Amino acid sequence: MRNRTVATVIASSAIGLLLAACGGPPGSGGGGADGSSEAEKHAQQVYDKINGLSGQERTDELVRLAEEEGELSIYTSNSDMDDLVKGFEDAYDIKVSVYRGNSESVLQRVLQEQSAGFHGVDTVETNALELNVLNKEGFLAPYESELRDQVREEGQAENWTASRFNVFVIGWNTKLVKPGEEPKTLEELADPKWKGKVSLELSDVDWFAAMVKYYEDQGMSEAEIVELFKKISSNSKVVKGHTVQGELLSAGQFSVAASLYSHTVDKAAEAGAPVSWHPSSGKPVEPIVLRPNGIGLMKTAQNPAAAMLFVDWELREEGQQVFADKFRIGSMPSDSDPLEGLEAVEVPESELLDNGKKWDDLYAEVVKGGEEVSGG
Amino acid sequence: MLHIDNLVKTFDGERRKRARSNGKEEAAATKIFAVNDVSFEVGEGELFTLLGPSGCGKTTTLRAIAGLEKPDAGHIAVGERVLFSSKPGEKTVNVPANSRGLGMVFQSYAIWPHMTVFNNVAFPLQVMKRGERPAKREISERVMRVLETMELGSYANRQATKLSGGQQQRLALARAIVIEPTLLLLDEPLSNLDAKLRESLRYELKRLQRELGITSVYVTHDQIEALALSTKIAVMSDGNVVQLGRPREIYQNPNNKFVAEFIGTSNFISGVVSAHRGEQYTVETNDGRLLLDSAADMPGGTEVVVSVRPESMELYEESRPDLPNEWRGSVLTRAFLGDSVDHVIGVGKHELRVRCNPSISIAPGSDVYVRMPPENLSLVPVN
Amino acid sequence: MTTASPALGQETVAEPARWRRWLPTPKMLILGMVGLAIGYLALVPLYYLLWGTFFDGNGVTFGGFERAYGHSQILPLIGNSLWFAIGAAVLSLVVGTSLAYLNVRTDVPFKALFFAASIVPLIIPGILYTISWIFLASPDIGLINRLIEPVFGSGAIDIFTIWGMVWVEGLHLSPIVFLLMVAAFRSMDPSLEESALMSGATRWQVFRKVTVPLTRPAIVASILIMVVRSLESFEVPALLGLQNGIYVFTSRIYFVLRSYPPDFGAAGALAVGLLVLALIGVAMANIVGKSGKNFQTVTGKGFRPRPMELGKWRPVMGVAIVLYFILTVIAPLVVLLYTSLLKFYTAPSWDVFKTMTLDNYRELAGMSKAMTALQNSLALGLGSATLVMAFMAIAAWIVVRSRIRGRHLLDQLAFVPLVIPGLVLGLALSFVYLRSPIPIYGTLFILLIAYVTRYMPYGMRYAVISMHQISNELEESAQVSGASWWQTFRRVLLPLLAPGLLAGWVYILVVSFRELSSSILLYSPGNEVLSILIFEQFEDGEFTVLSALGVVMVLTLILLVSIAYKLGAKVGLNRN
Structure with missing residues (x-):
């Protein structure tokens, strides 16, 4: 047959392109391991360093490192994020970018990016269920601070911390x-x-x-x-x-x-x-x-210090006040507890x-x- | 000028199951021959007509010349230039339609409705290859010249669809000849017009073709059009050319019954050749003997049909025994047609249609004599 | 064998030098590129969908089908779905076709209203449109019910029924039909109808026996799109059906994708069901369109469209048009406008009017993201509409005009994205472009790819229908005149296709502003689009701000589309 058919050309080249692009079928996951270990190591060092400090020393060092990073990427399903970010950017010299979706898309996006070794997010702020899934997948790094210790008991989850209820x-x-x-x-x-x-x-x-x-x-x-x-x-x-x-x-x-x-x-x-x-x-x-709705630190964060600083911010009075203004119940116990x-x-x-x-x-x-x- | 050799074009027919020798059935597409081994030549400056009923393959042949249809086999050349050639064992040549440099007028005119009259005609010049393309000013001059020839000059800036039928037809022609093509193809260009307009345009077309001297191939199913316009006619039937000749030849000497029937109205009288000397034949029929001249070569005893045109017969109220081929009959009906009167005459078992001068009108029931001059009779073999 | 040789053979040119034979002609390059692009765009998500459906960790599985279809209540679900989908399709078809006919072919009054009626329902986000209808026709709080209560008693109209669902969905979809049919009627020779009228047929007979059969490809395409769209729709069934426990097929997709881990196998199985249905539809549309010349209403013969005079029916039709306009445009828009001026929705009363404020618009103006989102949406809408229509015009040529093998497959492929859930498309694209060396993840381009993919099916239908209407001879005469394929396409076909392409373009532009399900996964900070903003306002419970946003969107798009029509009137067939 002289005429090559459109069908075969399309089918073969499209599948070829797809496979070339993916290097494997969907669901096989993996990939990008080289980059992630490097990033992971760096983030872990920062987390360890800060988690090992306390008091003013911790705060100063965190702010220094965070402003050095100068950027922060948050994935969230939180409807009050705009106000939180605004306060945060006013207080520190850090540029924040926010991806906002529903909790399902936040989760799917993180899962997709992580499986491809793409490190687009530093900290995830969403519902308990999705945070628990991320923790189960081993994507979250522990956050320790005096602030976390004051959070209502229901909010001190494994590897993530409630910011509001x-x-x-x-x-x-x-x-x-x-x-x-x-x-x-x-x-x-x-x-x-x-x-x-x-x-x-x-x-x-x-x-x-x-x-x-x-x-x-x-x-x-x-x-x-x-x-x-x-x-x-x-x-x-x-x-x-x-x-x-x-x-x-x-x-x-x-x-x-x-x-x-x-x-x-x-x-x-x-x-x-x-x-x-x-x-x-x-x-x-x-x-x-x-x-609870909460926030967790990514193990592969590019800006781990800024991420930690933001968690601090959410739990501090300024952050909690944003929730209160929107008639939400913050995770830190307060005097006028509704x-x-x-x-x-x-x-x-x-x-x-x-x-x-x-x-x-x-x-x-x-x-x-x-x-x-x-x-x- | 135009040479067509052994042109074949098939279309897929319906698929049907065909039993194979091993008992299995396989689907095989049946082939329908639209054009079956057609050959002809068109001389320089001729107007060559492909004539036949719908489905006879005339349009397919024309489209194959234009390059719009790809033949299965055969050879098409204009002058020395081969446009298409496919022979077993040889490399196929197929020049795309847009490189053949021909002009064509479509049945529906195919005027682009979104363009003005001017742009329709300018298009073929505008799409020429860089280098060959005339300058803008020259394009405009050439377009206007053609439009003037077609008496469309004053409509140049009008939307093409706002023209009347006859004007559109002339526009289509203008577009086809603006590049001064070596060959002009016309696909039933007059069929969409009303009778009166058709007639006047027919003459105009002939005049133009003569003046411009463009070799043309004309497709039609209208024998009057074909006879009036053509230098040569090829009558086609079922994908074959059944007769090729000058209009007068075809009309007067149809070489088979299909042509005789298709070209005009004919009376057919069947009989047997009883004797012939040179070109003078004697044919015995049920209702009498007929003498006639024919170039055909048929031995005595051959079954034949004698064809005679209604207008080639004469009607008398009195017998003229000194003249040959006179039959006696009676008038069955008559019809006044304006420029003529048709009488149907019963002779034995035959009913013969005779066309007479309008001054002659004979009442039904009258006895009459029908005379058929030998030079007006043609001999058609029975297939 | 040379059974399927291309009509306009190009394989060997007589004169050119030998080396030229090895260079593809521009025609082949263009066709090849378009074919590849469509194949690529359609197959990536399809592959992802099918993989997720038929494979799990252990190999081939049909578990998804079992989970999707295998339970006792699936039949009533499918029954409800079909009832709803066919009802909505029929309603939108009848409404859209009649309006298009009246607009193009008759001297009906108030023609200016049609323009708004054809696009406003498309612009209003589905959720706002549906909620507007709740405010209008709920038996408990509906304004219409309150108006007619003295005559018909309380709660005479109930929007929370399957009829209500059909009504809202049908009206919401009718603009698609309207746009498709307007293009079809525009390029039809009125003499075809006039000759039927002269032979003694009544107007209704002419419409039924001549007009409808001539536009059959457009009608079949409309039915196809409408049925598939309604089968997929979940907005209307969720807001109107759930109240009285009317569940549809798509609620299954909602449930299986909602839980964690999302059951992509089952969702895929449901989508595959829709796919089979849709592909049968496309095949049918091709068969209908096949009878070739019957539908070629744009021929080389000129015609002067004369609007049919409605005579004594003119005022009746005028009233009907105004009613329709009030129902589909004014009423929802007024509800929207009214809501946008409030702090929260309350039924109208004198007190309420005193509390009206422009606060919501002020809030919108103060939102830094709003401007970015508007710009991005505009860029994406214009970009995807233009790309889709340009590609589909060429694809339609391949499908309708060429005799290249597998051309119908191209048609089928272009239709595939219609049944792929937006979320799955989003996942497939992020999967590919997170791993591809082409660095478009996190940029507007990935959204552009998503939009082009999603709107390809609509573009294809618009283009194919228009292509069916153009007589072969117009193209052949250009070829014989010496025009190359590309010259023929650009100078003859494209202008003739223009009305249909413009209609498709407008449709895509307008609906692209609403695309959420794949955008939400693929957009990135700084690349927000309007639909994301709508989603955020909705999630935040800012219903009144959302209404204000809806009003702004309607105004923006009306302005944009008017400009497009003005420009569009300058090219193409000048037949009005």
């Missing part, structure tokens, strides 16, 4: 729920009188797992708990995304949201929206669910990391009104 609360529209009629417990939302007035969020598996653990500790069986959630779900409108949920709650699309972030409610209330998670009298619905006296439960992070699929499926089953939809 997301707090799941039950919130309501104050125009639709009259004072005195606010729900007192989560169980109450299973009552038929709330039919069509509740909202659940599609991806709040972590909140769900924490509540299941809580009820198990209260002595309920798993079957009873799932039954309870299914009843709540059958009263509910399911929404995807907390922003949409908060917006629709303000607009009155439903009266109560079972798993809102406290800062979403507080911020909206500040702007004048008719929402609250504090009843007209008495305490908010307990327990509240705490989920959670003071409230019963709090934690998200069982390690359980979710090991058995993620099980919890995903169970919650999917719940939000579908008891209908078994998710297999596997």
Whole structure:
């Protein structure tokens, strides 16, 4: 045949290019080991040096090294990063670049870059689950400081440190729920009188797992708990995304949201929206669910000192104040603790990391009104 | 000037299963011969017409000359220049369409609707290779000259699609001749026009072709057009040239029934050659004897068909026994056609159409005598 | 055998010296380059997707398929999906085609409105468009429901149903159909319709029997894109379907990609399902387009389009147009504008109007990233739209006009990216360019590659449809006139393709501003694009700032597209 076909030419050259570019199929990972060990060694030296110092000496040396580096790259899913960075850049002579995505893309990006031996990030600031994955992969270096020692106990995770907490609360529209009629417990939302007035969020598996653990500790069986959630779900409108949920709650699309972030409610209330998670009298619905968000140092950081300095910054008063201004709960205990006296439960992070699929499926089953939809 | 030798072009037909000797079936594409071993020559300054019904291969032949269709085998040359040549054992030559330097007028004119009249005509000059390309000013002069010839000068800046049908046709012609091609190809250029316009453009075309002296190949299915315009005609059928000759020859002496039928209306009378002396033949038919002249060489006893054009017959109300080939019949119907009157005459089993001067009109049912002058009869062999 | 020889043989030129034969002609270079580019762009993510689907640590596996399809409720999911996708496709087809027809071929009033109606729904980010509809037609808080309550009772219209989903998705997609069909109708000879009208057919019969069949390639392409798009869509089903427990096929993809580790095998298996469906669609579109000449409505014969007179229907159609315009453009836009002036969304009342402020716009103006993002989005949008349409114009020539073997494969390849999830595309590209010596990771170029890949399928459809409409003879006459392939392409085909290419260009430019799913993985600090900004505002719960951003985007793009149309009117067919 004289005519070479387009098909073969395209197919062979494209696959050739791809293979040439990758040197192997996707998933084979590896690669770039030479560069990484070099970078790793340097970063480790810096971390060791600083972790070995304390007090003013530590701070001075860290600032000196960090400003010598002069740059910092942060990957984050934190929505308040702009304000944090602004303060940091004002305080130090360091230029910060921020990659902001959702927690899944932050994780995928770090995994991709690390497997290719590309060192694009110095420190990662994101949700607990993703940080735990990075730690499990062995990408994170320990951070030690007097500041870390003061962080709430729940926030001193292995190789990463909480900077703030997301707090799941039950919130309501104050125009639709009259004072005195606010729900007192989560169980109450299973009552038929709330039919069509509740909202659940599609991806709040972590909140769900924490509540299941809580009820198990209260002595309920798993079957009873799932039954309870299914009843709540059958009263509910399911929404995807907390922003949409908060917006629709303000607009009155439903009266109560079972798993809102406290800062979403507080911020909206500040702007004048008719929402609250504090009843007209008495305490908010307990327990509240705490989920840490934190920051970890990369072993392959190009700017390890700057990265450490930034962690310091987040935990210091200036950083914590940024969170407080945005109605978030900082990880350092403070005098005016908005959670003071409230019963709090934690998200069982390690359980979710090991058995993620099980919890995903169970919650999917719940939000579908008891209908078994998710297999596997 | 133009030489076509043994041109073959096939298209893939439908695939069908073919049983092989080992019992397995294999799919084989059947070949349809669009052009089957066609050869002809066109002389300098001639207007050569490929005539035939649709699907006869005339357009494929033309497109092969233009370089738009690649033949499977054969030889095409213009003068000394070989445009295409594919013979077993030899290297294939195939000059791309855009290097052949020919002019072509398409059936749909193929006028570029996004350009002005001027730009349409200037295009072939503008796309010439650097070095050969005339200067801008010369292009403009040449374009305007051609447009003037075509009486389109005043429309130069008009959008091409805003022209009338006849103007578009002239524009297409202007574009084809602006490079002064060695050969002009015309693919049914008049078929999209109404009857009246067609007629006037036909004469204009002939005049232009003569004045410019461009050798042309003309494709049409309209025998009147072919007869009126051509220096030579090749009648094609099923991919073959069935008769090649001057218009008058083809009209008067069709060498087979297809040509006779296709070119104009003919009456056919079948019979057997009873004797011939030189070119003078005697043919016996069911309804009488016919004398005629023919250059054909047919021994006595050959089955033949005698073809006679309606306008070549004469109609009399009284017998003229001194003249040959007179048959008696009666008028079945008549039709007034303006410039003539057609009578259908029943003679024995035959129905003969006779075209007469409009002054002659004979009522149906009348007895008449039909006379067929021997020089107007042609002998067509039965295939 | 010479069964598939190229129509316009180029293999041996008679005169040139021997060495020239070894040099590829410019035509072959260009075709080869375009073919390679398309193959490369499509195969990289496809390879990544298939690898992830069929291979795990231990070798070949079909586990992904089992996890994706193998459970009891998959059939209802697929059922819902098909219902939703076909519904939305039909609605957008009917709406888009009628509007295009009215706009191009009749003397309908208010033609100026069509322009906005054709692009505004494309510009508004899907999530804002959908939420606008919740604010309009929710049985609980919908403004429309409140307006008609005295007559129809409370909650007469419910957007949280499958019909609501079809409605929102269909309207949101209808501009794609509109743009495709406008290009198709523009280049159609009205005499074809007029002759049918003269032979006694009613207008409706003419439309059905003449107009629709003549534009069949465009219609088939529209259906194809619409169905695949709706099957993939998750925004509308997530916001409208979940409330009443209506789940679709894509919720599976959402669930399998959400958990850790993301189940790329299952996601891939789902995408492969879509791929098979889509490729069958492309093959069908090719068969339909094959009957060649039937659709070549741009011929060398001139025509003067005369708009069809609607007569007594003119005012009726006028009212319909205004209604449509209000529904798809004004209503969502007003909701957006209204929201952008508030601190949080509340139903309109006198008190609310007193609290309106421009704070959100001020915040936007103060955002340093906003300007960078706008510039980057503009650069990427213009760049990807131009590149895609330029490449696809040539690719369409290969597919429609050449007789090169495997040309249909090129068509199929160009369609592949439509079914590849944005996240997978992002992963595939970062995988390749993190390891490639070409240093584009972390630059705008990797985003450009992602955008070109994602929008290739649309560009291809627009270009192929336009190519089908151009009569062969226009090209052949240029060749016989001595024009080289490239001269023919540039001076004859390109101008004739212009309306279709421009429509595709506008579409890509507009939707590229919304691309998030692959951008979010591939952008780098300093290379932010508008969609990232939208995402950030959304994540931060800044719904009102987001609305302000939406308004700014709509205004910017309308300005840009108007300029494009103005410029576009100068080239190509001047038929209006």
